[in-house]
Amino acid sequence: MQANAVLAKAVRLALIAGATSATLSTANVIAAEDSEKVERIEVTGSRIKRTDLEGSSPVTTIDAAAIEKTGALSASDLLRGSNLNSFGSFSERSGSSAQSQAAINLRGAGSDRTLVLLNGKRMPGSPTLGGTSVNLNLIPTAAIERIEVLSDGASAVYGSDAIAGVVNIILRKDFEGLELSVTGTNPVKEGGDEWKAHIVGGASGDRGNVSFSFEHLNRDIIFQRDRYYSRATGHKAEKFSQTTGISAYARNFRDKDGVYRPLEACNNPKMVDGGRTFDYGGGDFICGYDYTAEAADHAARSYTAGYVSGEYEITDELRFEGQGLFARNETFGRYAPAAGWFNVKANSVNIRNYDKDGKFTGIGKNKTDGRVYYRFTDVGTRDTETVDYSTDIQLALIGEHDEFGWDINYHYTLQENNAYGKGYVHRPTVEKLVESGEFNFGPEGNSDSVIAKIRHNTLKRDTMKFHSINAGINFEAIDLNGGMIGWYFGAEALKYDYVADVDAQTAAGDVIGSSGNGSGGEREVIAAFMETVAPITDDLEFNMALRYDDYNDFGSAATPKVGLRYQALEDVVIRASWGKGFRAPSLTDLYAADSFSSDTATDYHYCEVSKTPANECAATQYDVTRKANDKLEAEKSDFVNLGVIWSITDQLSTKVEYYNLDIENAIQFISLDALLEQERKVGYGNLKQGKLKRSGDNANGKIESAETPLVNGKGLKTSGLDLNIAYTDLETSFGEFGFIYDQSFVLNYEEEEFFSGPVVDKIGRNGLPKLRAAFTIDWNMDNHSASLITKYIHSQYERTVQGVSSGHLSSQTTMDFNYNYSTDWDGKFSFGIRNLTDRDPVLNRNNDFDTSLYNIYGRTFVATYTQKF
Template identity: 25%
Template sequence: MYFRHWVTLSLTGLLVLAESTAAACPTSGVQIPSGPLSRALISLGRQCRISLVVQADNAATLVTPSLNIETPHGSIAPALHQLLDNTPLTFTHTGTNAIAIIAKPQESDRVTTATHPLPAEEVTVTGRSLTGTHLRHLKLDSYAPIDVLAQPELEITGAQTVAELLKFLPAVSGNSTSTSVTNGGNGTATVTLRGLPASNTLVLINGRRIVSNGFGGEAADLNTIPLSAVDRIEVLKDGASAVYGSDAIAGVVNIILRRDFDGLSVNSYYGQAERGDQDTGSYSLTWGTGNEHSHLMFSLAHYYQDEILSRDRALSASADNRARGGTDLRSSASPQAYIAVADGVVTNAENGYRDWTQEDLYNFREYTSALVPSERQSLYIAGNHTLKEGVETYAELMAITTHSDSTLAPTPVFTRFDNGDLTIAADQVYNPFGEDITDVRKRIIELGPRVQSNSTETWRMNTGFRGLVDEWQWELTAAAHYTRAKETLNNLLDPHRLSAALKGPEICSETNGCVPVDLLGAPGSIEQEQLDYILSENRVNGASRMNSVTYIADGPLWESGAGSVLAAAGIEVRREAIDFNSTDSDGLSLIGGVASGAAKGERLIGEAFAELSVPLREDTLWLDSAVRFSEYSDFGSTTNPKIAIRWRPVPSLLLRASYATGFKAPTLVDMNQTGHQSQEYLFDPCTNSNAADLPGCVGIADQDRIQYLTEFGGNPDLKPETSDNRSLGLVWTPGDVTGFHTSIDLFEIRQNDVIDTSPQYLINENAINGLFSDRVIRDERGDIIRVIATRLNIGAREVRGVDSTLRYQHHSKKLGLLRWSVNSSYLLQYLNQLAPGSPVDDLAGTFIDPASGGAGSLPDWKANTGIYWQRGRWEGGYTVHYVGDLMESFSLNDQVISRTIDSWSTHDLQLAYSEPRGFRFAVGIDNLLDEAPPFAASAFNDNFDGRTYELTGRYWYTTITFNI
């Protein structure tokens, strides 16, 4: 779908919206629990499906009894009047599905407040600061754009995982991981804002840093955060190292968990692709109770997802894409074998040996899974207790287990290029050619497919105290986080035993227990005894730990003529540690697998931070600043400031601008990893017909190879990646159009000292310019034997773009609640320089597969639009996701071909009914028009980018929820 068509479709949502009245509560009334007014407001907001915004200290000290409040015609106004009667608080509509609870104005201020209500910048919920600051602004103005996925958005989407929710956000692009990534995935899910690596996006839970995944600690695993425990998700689309420290270069994803739930909620979900696969189910139980002094809640959840096999979708069934205008990515390692002998290349067909041809390439997609089957269980407990007036203690415990199994094709053997001496001796018992054979490419189908199993166990515990002294709020938190990960990849081959099994009787005989192996026979010729001798399995065990103590205080410093000067300050001490290892103790990867190597390290981090918000002109102009000093025990210290200005020339218009520096500390894996090997999917320019003209080539290299043995390694001398972030935007909320909100923001990220390990860059420079001969090891024929890629601070990036949002909400007795929204992101430039002196490439609007060291899909346009409707007990949602077209390049017949990857749109629909006794039934359809992902000729996994698109096709699901 062309972008102009998508815009036309989204704008039709505006035509259905008309006059405005009240909100959408159950017509049967609402039940309000006893306890603090803040909890009562949260309960009211959930039942009426509207966000209530309140300054925390305004409502924390007020107590309400248990109430049954009538809501005639579904209006929230009578309930709010009853709750706030005889309190110093009142309310005002402030945005699209948001009501602010504010202090009642003084007599002298009443006319001004009535005439110019202060608008909310975003849909938020009660009692917390917005992500990106520790300050509690009296007005809901943010210096940067924030996407908020709150109730009812979480419920109406039908999503069952956090990664599923974030995948189609316009600001998310690039190389995130998920269960859609089979070859190269490890069962984890990450988020990549602005197309930068996942390690450049900071993931928080309740505003606090969490432990990274156990396979190296580079980014948080979203699969270890159960969606059933999530209250809302806030995505700050701006750098925030001055507020949160390392990793917040591209932005911050703050996942706010439920902590004040009252009652019992039981939820079940089941879905299936229309083609009969990808069965998915989830079950959760949430319970909470409390009084004015204490509250306790817990949540149990189970989730499972079955697989999609590559062969079950037309797009992904074959690696031969010549008919689509692509290349033939089938493997030269076939069951009948590629055998290079003195007289040429032969293969073992049914009737004996014959000449090998391109048509003998092997389609490995017959075995592979395109969507990884997975399973997760979680427990979440949260409680708090008031010790005395103004002081509360709290604790949160989360435990999650995950498991996934991905299927890969049977192990391929490349005797010339794999580890070890795999020459087949002339006197080997199965060698009929009477000569040493060095180059055999054989698919060991007798073993069956390889299965990669990943499992994790994650524990998170936060506990502490918080309180209120005068108008200052303080919090002391201690956290202990731990995650353990295991990976097993079976049906691999031991290179040492295979080496012996391919030699003559002097080396391999029954007397020394060696079993000769037949790599030259027809498919099925390798007997079980031979398989048992060479069979091996790779196991990786990893653990990441994080312990921290944090103290934060915030409140007004003094009153100026323009208003309250707000301040926040705090300190944090954190210890991080990793420890992972694999069974490749000698540093050689097992054939068909990856040598993950080992890494062990820890660091101690001390940080101090402060924020200040100064009103320069009352209700009109504010200056905000923040600074964070970080001291790392392994590489030194860094200081990162931020400054922002907000100007409201008229009550309905906010202009904002900010500048900040940021940093990403090298991970403990970056600094300490050893022994990591894998067969990377790379391209050697020496395979082109013009190889003789390239300084680094010795003739034309082997043109049938797509994988090259690559060694990665850590570097203890790495420095942090650094960045400069700039933003400029405006927010318009016209007071005469209730429920309307729009914003536009320009952003720029300049990043230096990027830590990179690009083997493709090394190969290119070696072939084209004759450089890095010590890192790209070639044999006498010019074929690459090994690539050595150690991490270095060598890269630089500049990313520029525009975010825009538009929201409108309407209530009427006749139509009910209608809400329409548009969220889009346009990538102006993504300038990438792999190393000093190398070319600067603009990757905006391009796709370069991560299997080749690329940044993935970076569409110019990515957007979504949707309409949400609720009337009485009925509600529905309709959402359109859009990904713009992309350019890709690949080599075909010695020519570089550029082609367009088509744009892609999906349409999702849901309808739900809430029954008076507490039941809610919903049915939904994702990808209503059954749009297949666009074909990408350069995509290794399944002929499309699974990180950006979905292969499922039309998908049906239903949910049943019971609430009391």
């Protein structure tokens, strides 16, 4: 079989179908210069350049044209919709220090197990995310040439974090000319309007070139009151369990026995219906606060970025490459007024009393010491402004001589993230004013002087400095039947310097309505690695990679990977790969100070005690202390991939990939829900990890507080099938059509039900859909082109109690439409509609939804004009 014939067939196939991902994508095609000579290319997952477009590992490429079809204005929005992002990923939230962050989560294995590269070089994790996950909101979309997604493990090539795969964001180089573009969006629902403008330019000469881009994006805030499913419900309900969006952190008192009663201060217009009483269950009564009236879901965002790259040919065999990326990402978010607890002594507050039948019997003083749960509406809303700065510089020297080459690269990244919070409350001052009698618990609230004393502004500063230098040599040696063996040997040195600081009062846990604590540390890593590509015959290729990493603060790891690519028939390629992976505990995993959190969980045990049916048992927020663990061990993994690519005709192709990922020692927080499940099995006071305290230290009491530590769990196992079918160049009298169907089907997703509990298959549970798919129709005729992308997320169970799943969350199908008209003066008008049918998120019985899977923008009109010179 002639290798060039096979390559030509592959090139035609790639031009026809591409390697689709999630919504759609277009293959990275390097065309043959003539029938006997082709250019070698470097594909994500290997440092050895090759002529084959399909290697032993699956790589999906999304180019600029594919990005344009989606109407996405940021890299995070684009990748969030990918099928390979199986269960969604973290996106912007309003009101917290992480409201500017967005991540990618391949195979549902976690964003901290997905490695993100910039032009083939590792990006450090965001300091706001503890250095574990890369913030995609720092990537300039205008500068993206393509995104390559390697969907199997790659620790043998890139080191830690590449357990579930690699996302390589490749920015533009060698651009000539000038491009100006402006985009505006108009959602049919309130909030979320965007506008964006960019300029891209470049020039080239005899020995070098330079390219640059500059862009600015603005996005408006979205308030919870602007969506029917985010607004509170049940204002007139008798039982608190029948409400949504209403908080028990209003103005309530809990005595030493755990009995709740409303304060007289509930008689306030800011409380629900001026302070109406809800049956809290088990003989408890409270008033509520509608926090959705003032809080926001998505923060406002303002993003500015500049990018420049260039290369210069010093000699015929030596060239210099350099690039710089500079970004500023600013957000504004809003929480409802601060809510928290503080201690009071007996006879210090007025409470509403009720008899055993729930009848109001009058107002009196609290008879015991207790705790007040108070909403500080007089202080105002909690507003958070974040300002993130990022500088990324890469410099390289690359030498080539005949079949021998070498390279040396230096990479520097500095991320400085600042979060400024207003409207918080200093707990010790409140308690002091309560003791002195200055704090007014009456309905009228507090004076301006008291409010000025208790008000507190928060400050959080996170910094990550990253240095990397790597060097390598590549050559060909030893001739086999299929050609010369390619080799690459290299070494790398990495240094991380991470600091997370918060103001002293927040760090001490003395700020009501805020959480978090400082952490930091330094890490140095030295690595050596090698790769080889051996063409055993014209049809069979063997790949091998091996990497050794040595950490100054953790230990070492050796990770191998092997792969085979077999041209079974002229139109059929079979490939397989196996590799080991590892993930070192992050600096924040090991050394972060304790941090306070209000976690939402469902206490089925207490509902059973208070005779509340399980289907009426509502999720509630509880005080939780999260703890790092300096005894953590590294995660270890095995990843297997098997694939078949079949070019059925020049127009029709299909690809099937099977993957199996097995992770041991999975680093995880024990969630409060998992802690409660563990308690149901082992009994109160017998937890193996974590702590749970109930009122009066009574096994049947209400939850008072909890501690949830980071631990090494048993692990995670998941497997699935990816399918792609593509048909293009269908010529009709109405133009040329193309069709692409792409899906990812998860066969299993096994992990512990709770820490040290049974390992169960959780696929199909809430937030874990079995199937994500996309169907794309493309059309073009003369100067016109259009596409329609239909995306599908499978249905799920609503809830799982003691391993039994029940309830039904429906599937979701959304459509994105895009139309383009190219003018004779190198301009282009584009018009699109995201979420054409205006589908809302899939809601559960509490009007809640999975924020990683679904978005709240609704039908959105998008218009763009681009001019090239």
